[in-house]
Amino acid sequence: MEREIDKITTIDFDISIFDTYCRDSEQLKRLFRITYDKAIRKTDKAVYQAMEAFVYNLNTMRSKAGAVLPNTTVSLGTDTSKEGRMITKNFLLAMEAGIGTPELPRYPKTIFKVKEEINYDKKSPNYDLFELACKINSEKLLFSFAFLDSEFNKSDSDRKDEYSEVAYMGSSRRVFENIIDESKKTSIGRGNLSITTINLPKLSIQSEGDIKKFYLKLDEKLDMVKEQLLDRYEYQADKRVYNFPFLIGQGVWMDSEKLKPRDRLRRVNKYGTLSIGFMGLAECLVVLTGQHHGESEKAQKLGLEIVKHMKEKAEEFSKFYNLNFNIYAAKEEHLLRTCMEIDKTMYGKIKGVTDKNKYTEGFMIPEDYNISFDDKINVESKYHSLTLGGHRMVIDIGSKSIGNIKLQKDLITKMKEAEARIRRVYYQIKI
DSSP, X not given: XXXXXXXXXXXXXXXXXXXXXXXXXXXXXXXXXXXXXXXXXXXXXXXXXXXXXXXXXXXXXXXXXXXXXXXXXXXXXXXXXXXXXXXXXXXXXXXXXXTSSSSXXXXXXXXXXXXXXXXXXXXXXXXXXXXXXXXXXXXXXOEEEEETTSGGGSOOSSOOSGGGSOOEETTTEEOOOOSSOXXXXXXXXXXXXXXXXXXXXXHHHHTTTOHHHHHHHHHHHHXXXXXXXXXXXXXXXXXXXXXXXXXXXXXXXXXXXXXXXXXXXXXXXXXSEEEEEEEOHHHHHHHHHSSOTTTOHHHHHHHHHHHHHHHHHHHHHXXXXXXXXXXXXXXXXXXXXXXXXXXXXXXXXXXXXXXXXXXXXXXXXXXXXXXXXXHHHHHHGGGGGGOTTBOOEEEEOOGGGTXXXXXXXXXXXXXXXXXXXXXXXXXXXXX
């Protein structure tokens, strides 16, 4: 007959059970404790080596083309189980150790999810992991932080599992809302199908600073982008399960396990998102108002109106086509540079607009503009609830602040505590 003591796993072992079975032998109890401690240490070491291999493989494993690393993301910080805590700790340490060269690991993009009563408060079970992430980040800037308590990141579901938590892709992409089925509002088993980005500065230049003309051109462009995204969607939906042997064939994508090899993907692709990106809001506002949103309240008001208008149009598209359209604050470096170069060639150098190397990403304040951390957070964060397809905030703390754990934690705390007022979600701290 199987005894109770035989059912106990290594991780969940309750040391007090020794007292039940070993009352008459203090020596035996001591040996059990030594064995348990050694097993935990060996398990911890094995987990670290596994995480080390994981990080190494993601930074050396090339695609078929032979030159591109897989773009991978890991979101963590909220698993309070013993196993989850051990994995999280060792993953953070493996990222800190790097890949055996002075070069920092590029992948996976790591997002530490901050949540009250889980890791944010000093008495919360994972606060030590939050502190470890802050310590490593203050030295190597490897992680970003996402706030799950932001109003638009809270799940209205009764579930208390990983499916109810927002997760980000890369350094800013976000998938969560689901107009198809509200009960399947999650980040798991879904992704972004396509994205097309609108060059806002070009529209403002073509409108010659006339706001009414600008909105007419913006609506025209939004309709054009919508049609392009729908064309791509039709092309993707016409594919079959066997075209995607891992994503669909292995049941990774939501509901794909219900399909047969020759089935088309329309039944499951509908859960993905169609993103309308935008760039250069700051330069756009300079053309329309003479200043960007970091310089004047008037520009900030117009900037919010523009992005809100795009969000409302995306919601209209979603309801009409029963697909998940959203707005994304574009950050792709090559795109920002290419559009700037083209516009500079077409329209010449315009002060505060095309006299730079690249447009600002999404709704960000220009990098060369001198502004306090508090003001930057207050201005930019107001756009996060309008850009549910993806957004981020980058705080440049300067190279002299490397290793300053207090500054790192103070910034995160400042962002978190101001959450109810400014509704932000995703932050990245950089040098």
